[in-house]
Amino acid sequence: MNQPARILVVEDESIVAFNLQQRLSMLGYDVPAIAVSGQESIDLVSQMRPDLVLMDIHIQGDMDGIEVAAKLRETHAVPVIYLTAYSEDSTLERARRTRPYGYLLKPFSERELHATIQMAFERQRLENELNDSRRLLQQALDAASLGVMELDKTTTTITPSPRTADLIGWPHDQPLTLPDLLARVDATERDAIAAKLHHCLKDLRHFSEEFRVLAEGSTPRWIKIDAGHVSDQRVTGVVQDVSERKQSELRLKTLNESLEHLVTARTDQLHQSLKELEAFSYSVAHDLRAPVRAIIGLSEMLLQTQPTRFDQDGIDLVQRIAATGQRMRALIDALLHMARLNQVPMQLRLVDISGIAGEIASQLMESEPQRVAEIRISPKLEAMADPTLVRALLDNLMRNAWKFSAHSKITRIDVGAKTLGGETVFFVRDNGCGFDMASADRLFGPFQRLHREDEYTGTGIGLTIVQRIVMRHGGRVWAFSEPGLGAAFHFTLSA
Ligand SMILES: Nc1ncnc2c1ncn2[C@@H]1O[C@H](COP(=O)(O)OP(=O)(O)O)[C@@H](O)[C@H]1O
Ligand SMILES: [Mg+2]
Missing domain, CATH: 1.10.287 (Helix Hairpins)
Structure with missing residues (x-):
């Protein structure tokens, strides 16, 4: 302490007062004034704002020291220590109710006096800290519009903060019990909430639930309670209004529906x-x-x-x-x-793709026996699909491969599959004239052709059919090519 602590002495015996002042000075305290009556001490406290009051109980005037201390408690946060010769229980009890910072029986030693004063200052420091953190907590609760509550498990009494009482629509001045609270819960949820609460109380577990409360005369609200045990017997919780969020959730849900x-x-x-x-x-x-x-x-x-x-x-x-x-x-x-x-109803079964591709390949080779061609088909290609549609799909892709590789010295066509990201991707690849990838997005449109009719005949419907079939199976189809280097068409048969 840089400045010596300032102490007001209230004592009507001037000799005792003088002596006390001397002893306090020697201990390093400052005693700027001495009061002899109740009114005088109240005035001096207002003027001087001392750090501590040493209060005699028997003093001049119509108030005794205890009454003065009680008054001071209401108006000033100054710690009071009683110095008195009274030690009977009734006086002690009256003094206790004023929450003194010490009670020293005369005569006392210097050491006792010093220790009591030091303890009083320490206690005041702690109380100030406690008050600060309490104020901070209250500010946080107010800012978040949070209520708090405490439950006594034995009596089932709930002590709600004013905000909590408002949230559940309960009058501030009436005692609240757990059954009262449950009675406010929406009837459709009450049993479930009661059961959960029961479990939490029994197993000393955390309780965190949202439910609707209905209070007479106020609109129903959604509240959320987060509560936990502070001891076997006591549960404390935080209560908040979640109506706005709940309502937007509901609105969103109906909107979605x-x-x-x-x-x-x-x-x-x-x-x-x-x-x-x-x-x-x-x-x-x-x-x-x-x-x-x-x-x-x-x-x-x-x-x-x-x-x-x-x-x-x-x-x-x-x-x-x-x-x-x-x-x-x-x-x-x-x-x-x-x-x-398009009108064929889909009939899914395990389709032997290799087999169908083989039949189509034979037909193509027979149609132009003079052509030098190598058609390779991977064995055991299978898919769950509609056989008629898959045949039409392969027919279109393989016929294209055959048609657009007519001018290659040796026609090479591969039919196979690979696994990409867990998905089976089938492909039909050729070494024909290919096409410009810049036009790739037109390929599958009806009547779209990237080659001239006098070079390669056709209607431009084949790939449209391919795309429809693939889509009906929930798959995708896409193509790669480079002019002169052939083309590859990829497809899947289920998403
Ligand atoms: N394997 C392929 N190689 C090069 N171009 C192809 C191939 N397959 C299809 N195309 C291009 O896509 C167009 C559309 O194909 P498609 O719809 O089957 O019609 P069509 O075969 O009747 O011409 C073709 O005209 C061609 O330009
Ligand atoms: Mg075609």
């Missing part, structure tokens, strides 16, 4: 229109067949039955009409083929 409904309804509508559209294009394609057949037939008839009516230019024109008609028929047939494949 209605969105899901909407999506399902829209998807159904979309499926329906898709079906109608498919049926429509099917019937259009189907009805176009007859006139196209007539155009082809008539132009051929014209050439056969009236060959003398045309010169060479006329014959060329009629032949081009017939050829265009045939091309149109091929397109229509491809469309019809695709529409039919």
Whole structure:
């Protein structure tokens, strides 16, 4: 202590007071004043703000020392030590209620006086610290709008903070018990919460639950209680209002549900229109067949039955009409083929992909026996899939590989599979003319062709069919290529 501690002495016997002042000075304390009556001491405390009061009980005036100390306790946080000759129980009991920092019986030694004063200062320091941390805690609780509560397990009495009482809609002045609290819990949750609470109390476990409380006259609220044991008998907890979060969770949930409904309804509508559209294009394609057949037939008839009516230019024109008609028929047939494949109901079974690929390979080789070709098919390629659709898929990919490698010296086609990230990826690879990757995203669109019709014939429907089939199986299809170095088509059959 840099400054000597300042002590107010309250003592009506001037000799005793003087003597005490001397002894205190020798001990290193400062005694700036001496009071003889209650009122005088209260005034002096207000003016001087001493660090400590040494209080005689029998003093002048209409208050005794104990009454003065009680008054000082209400207005000033100054520690008081009684110095008195009274030692009977009734006085001690009255003095005790004023929470003195010490009680010294006259006569006392210097050492006793010094020790008592030192202990009083130490206790005051601790109390100040305690008050500071209490204030800090309260600030934190207020800022977070948290309530606190304490439960006595034997009596089931709950002591709620005002905020806790407000949260559960309980009057501040009425005693609260555990059954009272449970009675406020929403009836649908009450039993479950009571059971959990019971377990926590029995096994001295932590309790952390959210539930709805219903109090008369106030809107229902969601609260959360986090509680733990501080001893076998006492449980303390923190209470918070989680209504806002709960409500947004609920709103989000209903929103999600209605969105899901909407999506399902829209998807159904979309499926329906898709079906109608498919049926429509099917019937259009189907009805176009007859006139196209007539155009082809008539132009051929014209050439056969009236060959003398045309010169060479006329014959060329009629032949081009017939050829265009045939091309149109091929397109229509491809469309019809695709529409039919779309309508096939899926029947999943274990499909022997190697076997099907082998059959297609034989057909290709037989179609052009003079062509030098090597088609390698990995053994035991299998998948859970629809056999008819998988055959159409392989047919399109392998026919493309065959077609676009027609100009290679030796045609090489590989059909195989690899595992990528736990997924089986099938591939059909060739050493043909390939294509420019810049156009890769067009490949699978209907009627899209990256090569000229006079170089490689086709309708541009094949890869569209491939993509539909793969998608119906929940898989993906993609391609790699470099012009002149061949192409590789990859696909999976289930996601
Ligand atoms: N193996 C391949 N090599 C090079 N280009 C290919 C290959 N497969 C497909 N393509 C390109 O993709 C286009 C679309 O293929 P596809 O839909 O099967 O139509 P089509 O075979 O009737 O031309 C082809 O016209 C071609 O340009
Ligand atoms: Mg094709």
